[in-house]
Amino acid sequence: MKGVILAAGKGERLRPLTDDRPKVVLKVANRPIIEYVMENLYPFVDEFVIVVRYQKEKIIGTIGDEFRGKPVTYVEQLPGEGTAKAIESARESVEDEFIVANGDIYFEEEAVKELVSAFRRERADAAMVVKHFDDLSHFGKVEVEGPKVMRIAEKPGKVAGYANLGIYAFRSSVFKFIEKTGVSERGEYEITDTINLMIDSGLKVIAVPYDGYWNDIGRPWNLLELNEYLLKNKLRHEIRGTVEEGATIVPPVEIGEGTVVRGGAYIIGPVKIGRNSRIGPNCFIRPYTSIGDNCHIGNAVEVKNSIIMDNSNAPHLNYVGDSIIGENTNLGAGTITANLRHDRGNVKVEVKGKLEDSGRHKLGAIIGHNVKVGINVSIYPGRKIGSNSFIGPGVILDRNVPPNSLVVV
Numbered sequence: 284m285k286g287v288i289l290a291a292g293k294g295e296r297l298r299p300l301t302d303d304r305p306k307v308v309l310k311v312a313n314r315p316i317i318e319y320v321m322e323n324l325y326p327f328v329d330e331f332v333i334v335v336r337y338q339k340e341k342i343i344g345t346i347g348d349e350f351r352g353k354p355v356t357y358v359e360q361l362p363g364e365g366t367a368k369a370i371e372s373a374r375e376s377v378e379d380e381f382i383v384a385n386g387d388i389y390f391e392e393e394a395v396k397e398l399v400s401a402f403r404r405e406r407a408d409a410a411m412v413v414k415h416f417d418d419l420s421h422f423g424k425v426e427v428e429g430p431k432v433m434r435i436a437e438k439p440g441k442v443a444g445y446a447n448l449g450i451y452a453f454r455s456s457v458f459k460f461i462e463k464t465g466v467s468e469r470g471e472y473e474i475t476d477t478i479n480l481m482i483d484s485g486l487k488v489i490a491v492p493y494d495g496y497w498n499d500i501g502r503p504w505n506l507l508e509l510n511e512y513l514l515k516n517k518l519r520h521e522i523r524g525t526v527e528e529g530a531t532i533v534p535p536v537e538i539g540e541g542t543v544v545r546g547g548a549y550i551i552g553p554v555k556i557g558r559n560s561r562i563g564p565n566c567f568i569r570p571y572t573s574i575g576d577n578c579h580i581g582n583a584v585e586v587k588n589s590i591i592m593d594n595s596n597a598p599h600l601n602y603v604g605d606s607i608i609g610e611n612t613n614l615g616a617g618t619i620t621a622n623l624r625h626d627r628g629n630v631k632v633e634v635k636g637k638l639e640d641s642g643r644h645k646l647g648a649i650i651g652h653n654v655k656v657g658i659n660v661s662i663y664p665g666r667k668i669g670s671n672s673f674i675g676p677g678v679i680l681d682r683n684v685p686p687n688s689l690v691v692v
């Protein structure tokens with residue numbers, strides 16, 4: 284059976300991290316998001332088909348043509364937006380039965396195991412993984428009777444019920460219903476509308492409940508949530524690099540080959556550090572921090588609950604808290620991210636032009652790729668700096684910065 288992964292989206296809600304790349308290649312706990320999807324589909328599929336469009340060469344360059352010995356092929360999404368269009372694009376690549384998963388979600392293998400066995404046991408025309416939430420404000424509601432899906436309704440508001448997790452099993456019969464699917468209010472061809480058409484025609488669509496961890500990586504803080512989950516639950520204590528005398532490591536901490544941790548560094552796990560990075564001397568790295576390859580965390584720097592992507596530096600006197608720092612980014616000496624509002628309210632973040640409540644008391648900066656931040660810059664909580672920007676020394680950043688900007692005092 285083939286596993287189709289939908290990865291053609293623009294990931295606009297994840298700007299600035301998706302300014303120059305699709306969200307599925309963003310690394311969480313030092314691994315591209317799409318690889319977790321592939322890892323958990325792996326036991327159930329013999330080949331992967333990835334639907335691509337936006338910045339497709341970055342996905343092809345990241346994954347290549349095989350994944351742990353199983354072939355990977357790519358199809359370009361047909362013109363038009365939405366998950367139904369994305370699935371239709373794989374029409375020529377799949378056989379009668381196939382699995383589909385959004386490329387930007389995290390789930391455990393059990394979800395797929397149950398999906399495949401229920402799909403076959405019930406001889407269903409389609410199956411979808413669902414999860415029970417107490418509040419469906421952010422989800423469509425999957426109305427279920429026994430194993431059967433009766434309807435997928437629009438977001439019903441603050442009520443309890445099953446939500447669609449974006450993991451499906453289909454037969455090739457789905458394609459004729461995709462052809463009949465119209466454009467939704469959002470302007471997209473949506474697979475949930477296709478599923479409703481299938482139900483209306485008397486086809487058997489089943490819901491497969493799943494209790495495990497799931498995350499939909501739509502907004503920047505979802506990356507921090509997933510990072511925390513992975514470090515808490517999946518990290519093994521393993522030191523492959525060099526730890527100098529005088530450094531303190533509280534397990535579990537994973538340190539990659541070629542990385543040097545200098546004396547006076549104090550690292551409290553769970554923390555993951557990639558390869559060829561320089562850590563310390565005299566820095567403090569606190570739980571739920573992922574630091575990528577070729578990074579430099581220098582003297583008198585504190586990092587907490589953050590993601591620092593490859594080739595980035597917090598080299599002198601920095602505080603990085605609850606923040607995400609993209610690739611090839613440098614913080615000047617003394618640059619500080621604030622991660623807490625004085626009124627202790629939830630930090631709000633501008634997402635696609637609208638201010639959204641992140642639901643977090645603590646959230647720092649979201650900095651894109653190839654950014655140079657000068658010395659003594661203070662960044663307000665939840666502020667974003669677009670990729671390829673330059674922030675001059677001494678700036679107090681209380682606003683969001685678009686990509687390719689120059690900001691000076």
Ligand code: TTP
Pocket residue numbers: 289290291292293294295296297334360363364365366368369384385386387388471501
């Ligand atoms: P979304 O998260 O709804 O869309 P997106 O990835 O474009 O993100 P944003 O809304 O922030 O711009 O997509 C759900 C999944 O479907 C995700 O894995 C990407 C995939 N997708 C496609 O493959 N093609 C598409 O046209 C769309 C809209 C999404």
